[in-house]
Amino acid sequence: MQLEIRPDPTEVGRARRWARSRLAGCGIGDDEPLAETLVLLVSELVTNAVVHTGRPAVVRLSVPGGEPGAVDATATVRLEVVDTSDRAPVPRCVGDDATGGRGLALVDCLADRWGWSVEGGGKRIWCELDRCEGLAEGAVGGENAGERTALTDGRQAVTHPEPVYPKPAVYPKPTVRPEPAYEGRAFEAV
Numbered sequence: 484m485q486l487e488i489r490p491d492p493t494e495v496g497r498a499r500r501w502a503r504s505r506l507a508g509c510g511i512g513d514d515e516p517l518a519e520t521l522v523l524l525v526s527e528l529v530t531n532a533v534v535h536t537g538r539p540a541v542v543r544l545s546v547p548g549g550e551p552g553a554v555d556a557t558a559t560v561r562l563e564v565v566d567t568s569d570r571a572p573v574p575r576c577v578g579d580d581a582t583g584g585r586g587l588a589l590v591d592c593l594a595d596r597w598g599w600s601v602e603g604g605g606k607r608i609w610c611e612l613d614r615c616e617g618l619a620e621g622a623v624g625g626e627n628a629g630e631r632t633a634l635t636d637g638r639q640a641v642t643h644p645e646p647v648y649p650k651p652a653v654y655p656k657p658t659v660r661p662e663p664a665y666e667g668r669a670f671e672a673v
Contacts, residue, residue, distance in 0.1 A: 485543045490533055498529040498542050502562075509546045511560075517614050520593050521560060524610055527586040528564040531608070536568035538605075558614045559595075567605035 486501045488494040502525045506518045513519070525542065532540040545561040574587040590597050594610035
């Protein structure tokens with residue numbers, strides 16, 4: 484499945500809607516953690532393509548099985564964004580007040596795997612998400628959130644599986660800039 488996008492910021496919303504509809508068509512609901520994460524990753528990668536290249540791009544989504552009921556509960560979903568810019572993606576280290584620059588850090592944190600490769604005169608940025616069977620059944624906070632164990636007084640206890648946290652992002656070391664030269668000017672105490 485693929486979608487061609489124009490170098491226009493409004494295409495980001497269209498790409499998110501497209502991804503949601505494709506996942507729903509494969510039986511992966513909007514409320515599934517995989518769908519929520521994938522839509523965020525679509526948003527980040529398409530935004531990067533639109534903002535940093537200013538050129539058309541293609542979004543590709545690969546869901547094994549590809550039809551309702553046929554998607555394996557542990558399938559790997561692959562997202563690719565192909566553009567015609569030969570500029571390599573560069574993760575940035577931004578300050579707390581910055582309004583952008585965290586896209587690749589989010590991709591690194593949320594995707595199970597990601598990378599990029601040269602594609603013709605441009606590049607392909609890809610990421611993969613593994614569909615976890617427990618999460619697909621609503622294991623987080625839902626009725627199937629863990630194994631039920633009978634207690635001696637007749638009540639049931641629920642043993643929750645260990646939570647799975649995303650791996651921490653690895654940020655590049657910030658560039659150390661020398662202090663500006665003040666050319667011998669003295670500062671007065673106020």
